[in-house]
Amino acid sequence: MYDKDIKKKGSGQMSRNEMEIRIEGLEKYYGKKHALKNVTLTIPSGMFGLLGRNGAGKTTLMKVLATLIGKQGGKVTVCGIPVEEAARIRRITGYLPQEFSMYPNMGVYEAMDYLGALSKMPKKVRKERIPVLLEKVNLQEHYRTKIRALSGGMKRRLGIAQAILHDPKVLIVDEPTAGLDPEERVRFRNLLCEIAEDRIVILSTHIVGDIEATCEQIAIMDEGEIYYNGTVMDLLRMTEGKVYTAQISRKDLAKMKENYVLTSMLTQGNNVMVRFLSEQKPQVEASACEPGVEDAYMYLMQEKEGFSHVLDLV
Numbered sequence: 445m446y447d448k449d450i451k452k453k454g455s456g457q458m459s460r461n462e463m464e465i466r467i468e469g470l471e472k473y474y475g476k477k478h479a480l481k482n483v484t485l486t487i488p489s490g491m492f493g494l495l496g497r498n499g500a501g502k503t504t505l506m507k508v509l510a511t512l513i514g515k516q517g518g519k520v521t522v523c524g525i526p527v528e529e530a531a532r533i534r535r536i537t538g539y540l541p542q543e544f545s546m547y548p549n550m551g552v553y554e555a556m557d558y559l560g561a562l563s564k565m566p567k568k569v570r571k572e573r574i575p576v577l578l579e580k581v582n583l584q585e586h587y588r589t590k591i592r593a594l595s596g597g598m599k600r601r602l603g604i605a606q607a608i609l610h611d612p613k614v615l616i617v618d619e620p621t622a623g624l625d626p627e628e629r630v631r632f633r634n635l636l637c638e639i640a641e642d643r644i645v646i647l648s649t650h651i652v653g654d655i656e657a658t659c660e661q662i663a664i665m666d667e668g669e670i671y672y673n674g675t676v677m678d679l680l681r682m683t684e685g686k687v688y689t690a691q692i693s694r695k696d697l698a699k700m701k702e703n704y705v706l707t708s709m710l711t712q713g714n715n716v717m718v719r720f721l722s723e724q725k726p727q728v729e730a731s732a733c734e735p736g737v738e739d740a741y742m743y744l745m746q747e748k749e750g751f752s753h754v755l756d757l758v
């Protein structure tokens with residue numbers, strides 16, 4: 445339901461404690477499947493990235509925060525409100541799920557207006573707010589366009605507009621850039637950064653580039669557990685001095701793969717430019733280089749699972 449108090453008490457007036465999500469010892473099971481294992485995390489305001497491969501538990505965590513599913517153990521508060529108080533949380537939270545679909549036969553403005561009416565937003569407020577939001581997501585020229593006729597990127601942007609229609613303090617976005625072309629992906633990330641100026645925005649993704657470009661604070665999840673929580677800068681520092689590049693001949697590639705975790709390869713004629721991880725100075729002729737988030741992620745997974753398993757990720 446639309447909460448008039450949100451207008452009166454903007455996020456700018458909230459105390460620091462109120463503008464964070466606290467998760468302590470969170471446990472979630474689907475039957476016997478242990479999907480979240482003792483998850484402890486504090487999410488501050490701004491853009492927060494949740495990175496992990498498919499099945500890591502990201503969607504499950506997002507759904508608990510959005511009060512779409514319950515939990516079995518632990519304590520979770522969103523801006524000071526316990527997740528058990530679902531109605532209060534929903535008033536301050538916007539959610540864009542992985543599979544987002546919205547009334548395909550309605551026009552863009554019509555659908556937004558309908559959603560606003562459903563949440564009891566007064567007509568006057570809808571008339572003021574919807575045009576501002578559609579301009580923010582760059583759909584101002586598509587008021588009458590039927591939703592089914594929008595491109596994937598436009599639909600995603602409309603998804604954001606509907607998720608922030610009630611001016612939530614928290615926006616949760618699950619895997620938003622999958623399937624978008626590079627231009628749309630950049631536009632979408634920039635939009636999220638803008639929205640995060642005075643909110644908590646959680647971006648869950650398995651695409652390292654999305655995190656690298658937008659988030660200062662991140663968490664890395666795997667098999668229901670948090671393996672890293674901190675700044676991107678600190679994550680990169682962990683991998684400093686462990687990333688190398690080398691030009692090798694194609695015939696040496698198999699051997700290289702046996703000995704090192706390769707984080708990228710670029711074929712150049714009969715040669716291959718490889719980027720790889722090595723704790724010590726490698727035996728092959730190679731130059732040290734600055735780590736990127738992808739290198740750091742692979743390094744972390746190698747630490748966690750051992751060399752042979754991480755090869756499956758490449």
Ligand SMILES: Nc1ncnc2c1ncn2[C@@H]1O[C@H](COP(=O)(O)OP(=O)(O)OP(=O)(O)O)[C@@H](O)[C@H]1O
Binds near residue numbers: 474479502505
């Ligand atoms: N409703 C469900 N019933 C049973 N198991 C589930 C259910 N939903 C998710 N799981 C399992 O819980 C684990 C975590 O799934 P989750 O969807 O949260 O991961 P994810 O990181 O979001 O991955 P993806 O990006 O593929 O959605 C997976 O092993 C998944 O198979």
